[in-house]
Amino acid sequence: MPVVIYMRDSNPVREGFSNGMGNVRNRLESMIAESLHSVAGYKDLKAELSIELDIPRISDHGDYASNIALGLTRHLKRNPRQIASEIVANLNDSDSILEKVEIAGPGFINFFIKPAAWYGIIREVLDNAKKYGRLEIQRGPKVQVEFVSANPTGPLHIGHGRGAAIGDVLANILAARGFQVQREYYINDAGNQMDTLGRSLYFRYRQELGEGLEFPDNHYRGEYMLDLAKDFKRSHGDSFRKTPLEEALPVFTDYAAERILDGIKEDLDIFGVHFDNWFSERDLHKIDSIAKTIEYFRERGFIYESEGAVWFKSTAFGDEKDRVVVRANGASTYFAADLAYHRDKFERGFESVVDIWGADHHGYVERMLAGVQAMGRTRDDLRIVLVQLVNLLRGGAPVAMSTRGGEFVTLREVIDEVGKDATRFIFLTRRTDSPLDFDLEVAKARSNDNPVFYVQYAHARLCSVFEVARDRGVEFDPGSVNDEAFRLLNLRQELDLIKQVGEFPEMVCECVRSLEPHYIPYYLHQLVSLFHSYYHDNRILTEDAELTQARLCLAWTIKEVIGNALELLGVTAPQKM
RNA sequence: GCGCCUGUAGCUCAGUUGGAUAGAGCAACGGACUUCUAAUCCGUAGGUCACAGGUUCGAAUCCUGUCAGGCGUACCA
Numbered sequence: 059m060p061v062v063i064y065m066r067d068s069n070p071v072r073e074g075f076s077n078g079m080g081n082v083r084n085r086l087e088s089m090i091a092e093s094l095h096s097v098a099g100y101k102d103l104k105a106e107l108s109i110e111l112d113i114p115r116i117s118d119h120g121d122y123a124s125n126i127a128l129g130l131t132r133h134l135k136r137n138p139r140q141i142a143s144e145i146v147a148n149l150n151d152s153d154s155i156l157e158k159v160e161i162a163g164p165g166f167i168n169f170f171i172k173p174a175a176w177y178g179i180i181r182e183v184l185d186n187a188k189k190y191g192r193l194e195i196q197r198g199p200k201v202q203v204e205f206v207s208a209n210p211t212g213p214l215h216i217g218h219g220r221g222a223a224i225g226d227v228l229a230n231i232l233a234a235r236g237f238q239v240q241r242e243y244y245i246n247d248a249g250n251q252m253d254t255l256g257r258s259l260y261f262r263y264r265q266e267l268g269e270g271l272e273f274p275d276n277h278y279r280g281e282y283m284l285d286l287a288k289d290f291k292r293s294h295g296d297s298f299r300k301t302p303l304e305e306a307l308p309v310f311t312d313y314a315a316e317r318i319l320d321g322i323k324e325d326l327d328i329f330g331v332h333f334d335n336w337f338s339e340r341d342l343h344k345i346d347s348i349a350k351t352i353e354y355f356r357e358r359g360f361i362y363e364s365e366g367a368v369w370f371k372s373t374a375f376g377d378e379k380d381r382v383v384v385r386a387n388g389a390s391t392y393f394a395a396d397l398a399y400h401r402d403k404f405e406r407g408f409e410s411v412v413d414i415w416g417a418d419h420h421g422y423v424e425r426m427l428a429g430v431q432a433m434g435r436t437r438d439d440l441r442i443v444l445v446q447l448v449n450l451l452r453g454g455a456p457v458a459m460s461t462r463g464g465e466f467v468t469l470r471e472v473i474d475e476v477g478k479d480a481t482r483f484i485f486l487t488r489r490t491d492s493p494l495d496f497d498l499e500v501a502k503a504r505s506n507d508n509p510v511f512y513v514q515y516a517h518a519r520l521c522s523v524f525e526v527a528r529d530r531g532v533e534f535d536p537g538s539v540n541d542e543a544f545r546l547l548n549l550r551q552e553l554d555l556i557k558q559v560g561e562f563p564e565m566v567c568e569c570v571r572s573l574e575p576h577y578i579p580y581y582l583h584q585l586v587s588l589f590h591s592y593y594h595d596n597r598i599l600t601e602d603a604e605l606t607q608a609r610l611c612l613a614w615t616i617k618e619v620i621g622n623a624l625e626l627l628g629v630t631a632p633q634k635m
Numbered sequence: 636g637c638g639c640c641u642g643u644a645g646c647u648c649a650g651u652u653g654g655a656u657a658g659a660g661c662a663a664c665g666g667a668c669u670u671c672u673a674a675u676c677c678g679u680a681g682g683u684c685a686c687a688g689g690u691u692c693g694a695a696u697c698c699u700g701u702c703a704g705g706c707g708u709a710c711c712a
Contacts, residue, residue, distance in 0.1 A: 108652090110651080110652085112651090112654080114655075115655085115656085115657090115658085116655075116656075119655070123654090123655085125653090125654055125655095128653095128654070128692085128693090129653095131692080132691095138692080162655075163654085163655050164654085164655085164692060164693075165692090166654075166655070209712070211712095246712070249711085249712060250711070250712070251711085251712055365710080366710085367710050368710095369710095378637085378638075378708090381710095382709085382710045383710095384710085385710040386710055387710075389710085391709090391710070391711085391712090392711070392712050393712095395712095417639090417640070417705090417706065417707090418705095418706055418707070419706095419707085420638090420639050420640070420706070420707065421638075421639075421706085421707040421708060422707090424638095424639095444639090444640080446640075446641085446705085446706090447705080447706080454646090487647095487648080487649090488647090488648065488649090489648090489649080491640065491641080492640090492641075492648080493640090493641070493704095493705070494647095494648095495646095495647065495648095497647090500647090500661090504674065507647095507660080507661060507662095508674090509660070511674055512660090512674075512675090514674085515672080515674050515675075516675095518672075518674090519671085519672055519674095519675085522671070522672055523671050523672090524671095525671090526671050526672095527671080530671090564651090565651090568651055571651080571652085572651075572652085574651095576648095576649080577649095577651080580648095580649060580650095580659080583659075583660080584659085587659090590675055590676065591675090591676065591677085593671080593672095593675080593676085594667090594673090594675065594676040594677085595676080595677095597670075597671065598671060599671055613671095635672075635674065
């Protein structure tokens with residue numbers, strides 16, 4: 059049974075959501091779910107609906123609010139306030155976490171939580187620090203995340219960097235929620251462009267030997283090709299001076315592709331992105347996979363010949379037109395290779411596959427989904443995340459990204475100038491389908507413009523508190539603190555902080571459901587903002603030993619959650635700043 | 636022409652699958668350091684959610700149309 063990873067109630071995204079019973083949200087949800095069965099008419103309902111708990115902006119509306127009664131009105135054809143009161147009347151608060159429950163407005167149910175109920179969250183984090191927010195299960199579904207997959211014809215640019223950060227973090231998030239994740243990079247090392255690449259190097263090499271050849275149009279004329287030509291000359295001398303292009307081409311192509319790919323790997327390594335598998339398109343050709351895939355589809359009736367070409371019937375699954383897989387000249391198309399590639403993915407046992415593509419490939423989505431469905435898979439088995447383009451700016455002015463001249467700012471240059479952490483953080487702070495302005499001056503400024511430092515600073519600050527505590531001889535062992543002390547954490551700010559910590563697992567689930575990492579930076583900002591404010595108004599190390607222990611526990615949980623969230627982002631959590 | 640994405644504060648962006656009085660950062664203005672890190676905190680101001688209709692108890696969110704920007708519309712990859 060294929061696993062749909064975005065379904066709200068599907069496992070393992072939310073299954074066993076938290077390890078302990080500390081999670082207030084969970085207990086509330088199951089309480090409501092039970093109560094629903096007592097609501098008149100509910101059992102005969104066919105519609106499925108999920109229980110959504112909102113955190114109201116206004117504190118008068120409680121700690122959590124549910125609009126479940128409003129959602130049921132339509133189905134039950136009954137007054138929402140009436141439904142709400144039935145739900146409330148049947149709540150079984152066995153753990154006694156509810157201070158009071160109110161029905162408000164058109165039929166919202168507002169839950170007010172007893173302060174003591176929140177303290178379980180602290181215990182949970184203290185016990186599971188590094189695992190908090192994660193789901194440890196035996197054998198989660200196998201998921202593949204394929205990303206970057208830039209052609210080995212030039213160095214990575216900033217747009218690839220955005221895709222790299224997003225793919226990497228999505229893989230982290232999926233892994234955190236129990237999926238068995240593989241990170242894969244698809245190397246487009248076959249086809250015309252590789253010949254073009256080889257020819258580009260060949261001409262540069264001949265020029266390097268002092269020949270006055272003219273460099274052909276529509277070839278890779280980036281500066282990196284000049285360096286490659288120099289290196290090639292260094293290692294091969296002039297031994298290819300007389301070799302005709304056709305004969306020499308494979309050598310030049312392989313040399314260029316390999317060297318460029320090495321560069322890509324190095325850049326990704328510096329960026330903190332590491333792949334489990336590098337899948338070469340050439341291997342697809344070697345095992346005749348494309349022809350076999352076409353035959354596979356032919357047997358299923360999705361292949362036909364027309365106008366001398368071979369077509370795939372993608373319109374059978376909603377694509378606007380059928381697509382050519384073998385051209386009239388006998389060459390297979392890129393799409394044919396991609397069909398074979400995706401068939402291979404599923405044959406490798408992945409239950410779900412995530413592709414991260416540049417948004418300029420959106421026209422390609424439907425045919426790929428059609429391909430997947432023709433394999434007998436569902437549309438949901440392949441999830442394509444489109445990443446919008448990055449506009450590179452410096453001090454508000456656009457940086458010329460001329461592809462014509464082959465001159466562009468590489469990812470490597472950006473990382474060198476801005477730093478890995480800030481670069482990743484900025485990439486991850488926007489929704490994937492939203493275009494991103496990346497201003498180099500803003501990104502590298504050690505200023506308030508830069509949210510990454512705001513977050514990292516909080517972590518360093520917290521570490522510093524524990525440092526000072528040690529220096530003052532304050533003993534603290536998160537594992538052996540008496541929970542009785544938590545009752546002293548009764549300030550509004552403290553309860554808000556604990557509540558926010560408690561939302562961490564839910565937030566990660568939301569990332570999985572939507573395949574959007576940007577919730578993490580926003581969550582972090584909110585958590586850290588609460589902390590900075592609290593830190594300003596209160597002292598953690600006080601004269602009162604019991605209070606100090608309680609606050610150190612709170613500080614510890616905040617520090618751990620910041621650390622966990624930053625780890626998901628692949629951003630370092632500094633001890634000092 | 637057709638298709639997809641985007642349009643929310645001066646700027647950059649959130650808004651959890653239709654919810655209560657529209658959110659944050661930056662910029663602007665005014666305040667707070669003898670303390671565990673001021674890379675911090677507190678406050679003020681800032682809005683016709685591009686526009687016009689529609690759906691309903693309720694719309695930034697869903698539908699239709701218009702406008703603006705980006706991308707895509709290959710027997711390229």
